[in-house]
Amino acid sequence: MKKIVKSLLLVAFLGSFNACKDDEPPLPDNLAAFETTAQGFEGDEVEIKVALSRAVDAATPISVSLTPTLLTYGTEFTTTPAATNNTIALSVPAGQSGVSFKVTRKAGVLLDGDESLAFKITSVASPVLAGTNTDLKLSFKAIVSDGTSIQLNGIAGDEPGSSAANSVFLDLSTNIQTPVLRASWDLGFYSGADFRVILNNTTGASAIMINQSDINAVSDKDITPDSLAVGQGKGKLSLVDDAAGDLTKTVIREISATDADNKVYVVNRTGGTVLPSDKLYKIRVLRKGTGYTLQYAKINDTTFKTLDVTKDAAYNFEFVSLESGATVDFEPLKDRWDLQWGYSMYFTNFGTGLIPYAFSDLVFTNKEAKVEAAEVLTSTVTYDAFAEANIAAATFSTSKDAIGSKWRATTGTVGVKTDRFYLIKDGSGNVYKLRFISFHPDDSGVRGKPKLEYKLVKKGA
Structure with missing residues (x-):
């Protein structure tokens, strides 16, 4: 009899549990929309993005119509993917929360600036629905x-x-x-008149100077790993760059025209924890003409690599990844x-x-x-x-x-x-x-x- 009562209680409990799950509010609608309703066109190509509220479980088709004003498809512009009957067929991949297409100006075409394209999200496959920003005007000029x-x-x-x-x-x-x-990225090289190098605050990177100008002579024996720890109650502000963006308050001192004055720094690429020695980098930066030369290596390496970094006045900084040894966008x-x-x-x-x-x-x-x-x-x-x-x-x-x-x-x-x-x-x-x-x-x-x-x-x- 006790077993029957226990069984009935268990069934009642499970039924109640399942009922609670059924009563939980469903997820809000997953909506597809352009990121904005108006966009300008500078250069030869522009990317148009359709964003979803959240990732989809399966590939989801979306159709976008286009209506040119003072333009002819294939003559002044094209799209990727190509349009058929003024419609672009897109598909959001499974696990993704958006998709994009490109508009390319044809080479050698001269435009007055009054030209534009009107895009409209015309259909979205279930269970995704069309959101609010379903129309976008692309002007073929800066706006x-x-x-x-x-x-x-x-x-x-x-x-x-x-x-x-x-x-x-x-x-x-x-x-x-x-x-x-x-x-x-790990390091940013200033493109302005001064010679400054910043750390990647968005990863919580930290650095410490070693009073040594020979990068090959520096190893993990020159630091106490915990001295690089920052965040979650650890570390000092002197280990990270100024939060207000003052370039005179960077960890890495201004790069001197006198090579011997430019010291070696040990860089921990991520905050919250100090990476093991085989993932710590040592760096040294010199001037090279109007640009920079970066010397870099893992902390216990006895030889180093170099990378020349050229200033580009169109950008605030040139960014470098230590892992790839290359400049990055x-x-x-x-x-x-x-x-x-x-x-x-x-x-x-x-x-x-x-x-x-x-x-x-x-x-x-x-x-x-x-x-x-x-x-x-x-x-x-x-x-x-x-x-x-x-x-x-x-x-x-x-x-x-x-x-x-x-x-x-x-x-x-x-x-x-x-x-x-x-x-x-x-x-x-x-x-x-x-x-x-x-x-x-x-x-x-x-x-x-x-x-x-x-x-x-x-x-x-």
């Missing part, structure tokens, strides 16, 4: 955007949003975002981005002074391209009411962390801070007002894919 709503794509794979693998660059005037793997052209969102080493205070600490969802401005930012509290003027006449009362900052982490809360009431918004003045003098909409499930957002909106308040001269 100064009037503003838009956009969701940044910080997720590269299946990593948690709190440690999103992408850094995302956003150009407000063209509505173009550029996600790039933040771990793709990271930042867009210096006049093609205003904001950088993502994970980065920053700082905090646990009561004993400032120490390095890794933050998610940091927002930096393009300091080297003269981008500035100002915070505006809604108690002074609301976002909707803010107009050109209000700009004079704003105090703009040139620090790259002028926004930093101040736009969101991760303790208490988690979510976007709705009592403030920001002004962004780009290098051309355009001023935008910008506010964050969501970034976390607690404010109906997605961690790693923050939503924001912005509007042109004053056009540059």
Whole structure:
């Protein structure tokens, strides 16, 4: 009798458990949409992206129609994949959360700038649905955007949003975002007049100088591994570059014209933990004409490799991967981005002074391209009411962390801070007002894919 009662209780429990599972709210709709509704065209090719709310389990077809204005397909432009009857057939691969296509200007074609293409998402295979931004206008000229709503794509794979693998660059005037793997580089070589080298704060890299100018003479006997530890309560700010972007406060000293003055540094490529000796690098940087020569090796190697790095005035920095021993693309052209969102080493205070600490969802401005930012509290003027006449009362900052982490809360009431918004003045003098909409499930957002909106308040001269 006891066995029967136990069995009945077990069945009742399982039934109740399954009922609870059935009562759990379903996932929100998976929506497909263009990243923006308007985009400019500079150069010979542009990529158009269709983003999904989340990754799909199986390959998912999407159809996009195109309507040219003052253009003929195949004569002035083409697309990849090719269009058939003014329709581009796309497919989101299984496990991915987006797909893209390219528009290419035909070589030797001269255009007036009034030409454009209208794209429309016309069909999406189940279970994905069409989202809000289903129309996009591509202008065959540089544009100064009037503003838009956009969701940044910080997720590269299946990593948690709190440690999103992408850094995302956003150009407000063209509505173009550029996600790039933040771990793709280790050192950045300044392209300006000075000779400066930065560490990769987005991976929490740290470095320490060895009072030695012969790189072959340096080994792991010259350091205590724990001396490179930063983040999570460890380390000193002297091991990482300045969070505000002051290039006079980098770990690696200014590269001297006198070779003997340029010392060896040991670099730990990732924060949070110190890599084993066979993954630590030693580096030394010299000037070579108007550029640099990098000497690098694993810490216990007795010979080193070299890489010449040439300055390119079109970019803020030239980036180098120590693992590949080559230059890599990271930042867009210096006049093609205003904001950088993502994970980065920053700082905090646990009561004993400032120490390095890794933050998610940091927002930096393009300091080297003269981008500035100002915070505006809604108690002074609301976002909707803010107009050109209000700009004079704003105090703009040139620090790259002028926004930093101040736009969101991760303790208490988690979510976007709705009592403030920001002004962004780009290098051309355009001023935008910008506010964050969501970034976390607690404010109906997605961690790693923050939503924001912005509007042109004053056009540059």
